[in-house]
Amino acid sequence: MDFEQADALNQAIRLLSLRHRARAATLLAPLGLHPGQEALLLELARTGPAIQSQLSEALGCEPPSVTLMTRKLEAGGYIRREPAPSDRRASIVELTDSGKALADQVKRLWCALAEETVAGLxxxxxxxxxxxxxxxxxxxxxxxxxxxxxDDAV
Incomplete structure (x- = not known):
């Protein structure tokens, strides 16, 4: 692949990523969510209760990021955390009824964002x-x- 083609591809991926995240942030803001939090809610809605380390792996983010997200979502009443019976150092995270309702709203929003993104294809x-x-x-x-x-020129 030559540089022009590589540059066009990399720029397109970069711009799509930035603009998709910005659009998601705009759509999530009225729900009181920040990008990333919706992914955690949707993962719990998909899989049910999970240990934070499992969420970190599933979301592809670092454990401290999941800890911060869970604290904020717990403060909002959307999730609850309890010590895992097998390992008191680990927390099991699950959606509350409010969290399930919010996840349903996020699902509708996610459908709208996907439809916007692929319009015309x-x-x-x-x-x-x-x-x-x-x-x-x-x-x-x-x-x-x-x-x-x-670099071959070095």
């Missing part, structure tokens, strides 16, 4: 996008620990 392309994006994410994740290519 053929249905076949939309159907393929999740797989393509998972592949791109996997490609980046699998290369995270690798060093960047050496």
């Amino acid at each position: 053929p249905a076949e392309t939309v159907a393929e996008l999740p797989g393509i994006l998972r592949t791109l994410t996997g490609n980046v994740d699998s290369r995270r620990s690798r060093r960047p290519p050496e």
Whole structure:
């Protein structure tokens, strides 16, 4: 791939990421949520109660970020945390009834955001996008620990 093509691809991914996150923040603000918190709510709605370390893994973020999110969501009455019976150092997190209702609102908002994002694309392309994006994410994740290519000019 030449630089122009690489630059166009990388810029498009960067701009999509930034603009999607900004649009999500705008849609989440009336619900009193910040980007990232909706992912935690949706994960709990999908899987049920989970240990914070499991949430960290599922969300792809660091444990301190999950701790901060859970504290804020707990203060809002959307989740509850209890010590895990098998390990008192670990916390089990679960949605409250208010959290379940909020997760339902987030699901509707998420559908609207997805529809905005793919507007104008053929249905076949939309159907393929999740797989393509998972592949791109996997490609980046699998290369995270690798060093960047050496500059031949050095």
